[in-house]
Amino acid sequence: MTTPKPLHQERDSSQDNTRQDLVAGAILFAAALLFVANGSTAMGQVIQTLNGLGAGVEQVLTIAVLLNAALILFGYRRYRDLQEEVSHRAEAEERARLLAYIDPLTSFYNRRSLQERGAAMISEAHGKGKAVAVMLLDLDHFKTVNDIYGHEAGDLVLKVAAQRISAILPSDALAARLGGDEFACACVIDRDDADHVERIAEDIVAALLHPIAHGNNELVVSTSLGIVRSDSDGDQMDVLIRRADIAMYAAKNAGRNRMAWFAPIMEEELQRRSAIEAGMRGGIAAGEFVPYYEPLVDLASGELLGFEMLARWESPLLGLVAPDHFIPIAEESGMIGELSFTIMRRAFTDARTWDPSLTLSVNISPSQLRDPWLSQKILKLLIETGYPASRLEIEITESCLFENLELAKTIVQSLKNQGIRVALDDFGTGYSSLAHLRALPFDRIKIDRSFVSSMGDSSESAAIVNAIARLGESLGLPVTAEGVETLAIETQLRGLGLAKGQGWHFGKPMTIEQTRRLLADRNMLPSGEIAKQGGKHLDQSPSRFAS
Numbered sequence: 001m002t003t004p005k006p007l008h009q010e011r012d013s014s015q016d017n018t019r020q021d022l023v024a025g026a027i028l029f030a031a032a033l034l035f036v037a038n039g040s041t042a043m044g045q046v047i048q049t050l051n052g053l054g055a056g057v058e059q060v061l062t063i064a065v066l067l068n069a070a071l072i073l074f075g076y077r078r079y080r081d082l083q084e085e086v087s088h089r090a091e092a093e094e095r096a097r098l099l100a101y102i103d104p105l106t107s108f109y110n111r112r113s114l115q116e117r118g119a120a121m122i123s124e125a126h127g128k129g130k131a132v133a134v135m136l137l138d139l140d141h142f143k144t145v146n147d148i149y150g151h152e153a154g155d156l157v158l159k160v161a162a163q164r165i166s167a168i169l170p171s172d173a174l175a176a177r178l179g180g181d182e183f184a185c186a187c188v189i190d191r192d193d194a195d196h197v198e199r200i201a202e203d204i205v206a207a208l209l210h211p212i213a214h215g216n217n218e219l220v221v222s223t224s225l226g227i228v229r230s231d232s233d234g235d236q237m238d239v240l241i242r243r244a245d246i247a248m249y250a251a252k253n254a255g256r257n258r259m260a261w262f263a264p265i266m267e268e269e270l271q272r273r274s275a276i277e278a279g280m281r282g283g284i285a286a287g288e289f290v291p292y293y294e295p296l297v298d299l300a301s302g303e304l305l306g307f308e309m310l311a312r313w314e315s316p317l318l319g320l321v322a323p324d325h326f327i328p329i330a331e332e333s334g335m336i337g338e339l340s341f342t343i344m345r346r347a348f349t350d351a352r353t354w355d356p357s358l359t360l361s362v363n364i365s366p367s368q369l370r371d372p373w374l375s376q377k378i379l380k381l382l383i384e385t386g387y388p389a390s391r392l393e394i395e396i397t398e399s400c401l402f403e404n405l406e407l408a409k410t411i412v413q414s415l416k417n418q419g420i421r422v423a424l425d426d427f428g429t430g431y432s433s434l435a436h437l438r439a440l441p442f443d444r445i446k447i448d449r450s451f452v453s454s455m456g457d458s459s460e461s462a463a464i465v466n467a468i469a470r471l472g473e474s475l476g477l478p479v480t481a482e483g484v485e486t487l488a489i490e491t492q493l494r495g496l497g498l499a500k501g502q503g504w505h506f507g508k509p510m511t512i513e514q515t516r517r518l519l520a521d522r523n524m525l526p527s528g529e530i531a532k533q534g535g536k537h538l539d540q541s542p543s544r545f546a547s
Contacts, residue, residue, distance in 0.1 A: 103177040105155060106162035111184075114176035118186050118237040121174065122230050125188045131231035133197040135185045136244035137204065140222040140256040142181035153214050157181075157221060164207040168200060184241060191231055201225050201259040209257060222257035224248050233262050246270055277333050279315060280326060284339055288314050291347040292509035295518075296361065296480070296502045299494050304522065306359030308395075308502060309347045310509045311339070327365070336365050341381060348387035350512050355524035361393040363425065366400040372407060375414035382418075389418050395425040395446065401436050412440050423480070428464060437475065445472050449483025449503070456488055469496045 101113040109117065122132045139161060146154040158181065165175055165183060173187035185204075189197050205225055211218035226247025228240045247262035254260065283289060293307035313321035330336040344362060351360045368374055382389050394415055401408050412422050423444035424436060428451055437445075447468050454461040465481070472479035481493050484503030493501055510518065519525045 105158055106177050108162055108183070109174060109176040111176060111178045114174060114178075114184055114186070114241075115237050117174055118240075121186055121188065122235055122237065125230070126235070129191070130188050131191050131229050132186055132240075133189045133194075133227060133229050134237075134240040134244050135197070135201055135204070135225055135227050135259075136178075136241060136248050137183050137185075137208075137223045137225040138248055138252070139181035139208070140224055140252070142221055145219050145221060149214060149217060149219065153217075153219055154181075156214055157212055157219055160212050161208055161221075161223075164210075165204055168203045168207060170200075178241075184244070189229070194229065197227060197229075198259070198261075201227055205257065205259055224251040224256050225259040226251055226262060227259060228262045243267065273329055276318075276326060277329055277335075279317065280313070280330065280333075280335060280339070283313060283315060284335065284342055287342075288316070289339055289343055290314055290511070291343050291350065292511060293347075293515045294502055294509045295507045296359070296500060297506045299481075299490060299498055299501050304358070304518075304524070305500060306361065306391075306393075307351075307515065308361040309343070309363075311343050312509070331365060331367055334367075336367050337371070340365065340368060341377065344378075345381055345385060348381060348385035348392075350515075351391075352385060352387045353526050354519060356388075356391070358519075358524065359391050359393055359421075360387075361395055361423065363395045363397070364400065366397070369396065369400040369408055369411060370404065372410070374411050375418065375420075378415070378420070379418050389420050393421040393423055393444070395423045397425045398427065398429060398436060401440070405436075405439060409440060412442075416441060416443075428468060437471075437477075442477065444478050444480060446480045446482055451483075452481045452489060452493070452503070453483035453485050455492055456486070462492070465493075466496055469498055473497065 101110060102108070103110050118132070118134070125132045139157065142154065142157065145157055158177070161181075161183070162175070162177065165185065169175060169185055170187050173185055176184045178184050187197065187200070205223055208221065208223040211220050213219075226244045226249070228234070228244045228247065230240060233243050234240050243262045246266045247260045250266050251258050251260035280289075290312055292310045292312045294310055295304055296306045296308060297303070298305055311323045311327070313323075313326050315321050327336070330339050347360060347362070351358070364374070371377070378392075378394070379389070382392065396408070396412070415422055421443040422441070423446055424440070424442045425446045426448040427445045429448045436442075445468065447465055451461045451464050451468075455465055469479055478500065479498055480500040480502065481498050482502055484490050484493065484501040484505045486505055489503075490501065490505055507518075516525065
């Protein structure tokens with residue numbers, strides 16, 4: 001790998017130093033001439049005096065000689081000071097030049113230097129009928145190392161990563177640290193030998209997975225790496241870095257600790273997500289995100305017990321958008337809190353006049369469970385909308401609990417103190433379900449729909465549902481089955497003693513208008529609202545309760 005060097009020399013400061021040297025030298029030279037001239041006259045008078053021919057050395061001349069001597073000493077001292085100052089300034093300028101192009105921690109190029117040298121490499125490679133491969137890599141879980149072991153450990157990881165990358169790259173390759181835990185490399189390849197750079201990338205991924213010793217601890221990170229090439233993905237360095245970054249995130253999304261080649265569809269997907277994100281920001285303010293309601297039913301009696309609130313996006317451009325398409329983007333972009341509370345406010349306002357026996361279930365996202373003020377925010381919303389806390393059930397998925405169980409305990413207990421019930425959603429899909437049931441005071445278990453919907457076709461799924469039902473019974477926790485899509489499944493669940501279910505068999509998620517028609521038909525709305533539904537038959541609702 002090439003050794004980083006400054007790309008050009010600064011000349012202005014060196015010219016200033018030369019002028020200062022000339023001035024100091026001129027002063028010293030003039031002082032020496034005066035000393036010689038005055039000194040020779042003074043010495044002649046001294047010799048004449050010793051021979052009895054003169055009257056002695058004139059006082060003025062003596063003073064002039066002494067002044068000349070002092071000026072010589074001063075000039076010499078000043079000359080040495082200037083030389084030392086020039087040396088220090090040159091060293092400082094050299095350090096500044098290095099810092100402008102080199103990352104001081106890893107001794108790799110920085111982003112600016114990589115851009116310039118990479119452009120030169122591409123130009124030279126294309127002139128020889130070759131191509132340049134650019135790799136961009138990001139260390140997985142690096143933030144965890146910093147958070148747990150401190151920034152000194154993080155710096156060690158970066159240094160060791162740079163050493164391992166340098167050991168694998170060809171001698172003429174470029175390597176840069178772009179910032180944080182992100183690195184970029186560039187090397188010349190034959191146009192028909194992409195396998196070569198792929199092997200380099202795989203070796204880097206493998207090398208960075210090895211633990212790093214830090215005191216008594218072992219620091220473990222992996223890397224996600226994206227690759228582009230200048231003969232197919234762009235011939236400008238900034239374009240190649242951007243597309244390598246897109247490929248790197250594709251590798252992260254595919255599971256991390258791997259490499260991925262850039263493909264145009266990745267950029268198209270990124271642009272699509274960007275357009276959705278922009279539409280969401282405007283859509284939240286415009287009230288385009290609305291609650292839909294899925295019925296919750298007593299399996300034994302068929303009685304309507306309540307609804308689960310589900311988010312839908314009624315986009316004027318995209319139509320009705322399901323949550324699978326916008327919830328992940330809301331999570332990643334930081335909009336999930338605002339989005340969730342906007343929909344919850346509408347749902348609480350809708351449901352506050354329903355029959356008091358009806359409950360409302362609301363899902364909480366993993367990022368919301370990181371907010372220590374979550375329970376206070378929900379209580380504030382309940383007070384503002386007038387919806388009773390006793391009719392609200394908050395659903396928390398097991399995946400929400402992995403990151404910070406202690407904070408989750410605090411939030412769950414705070415919610416229960418306010419009279420809100422808390423359910424463990426998607427039970428059976430996590431890695432420590434029993435531990436969560438023991439650690440947190442849940443009021444209900446909800447069996448994941450993937451097990452329930454496949455009960456008729458899979459004996460394993462049926463056995464899991466049965467086991468969860470028996471577990472809930474032994475712990476005294478009610479169990480709700482999600483994904484009840486057929487009468488056969490409903491019958492099986494009743495046979496297992498499950499009391500509550502939801503799914504398309506009982507009705508698809510409904511708009512507020514459809515929900516009101518359903519409730520009006522069952523006399524579960526105030527008389528004034530029932531009158532407003534007059535003439536609207538319930539068969540307009542997609543629920544089986546229409547029959």
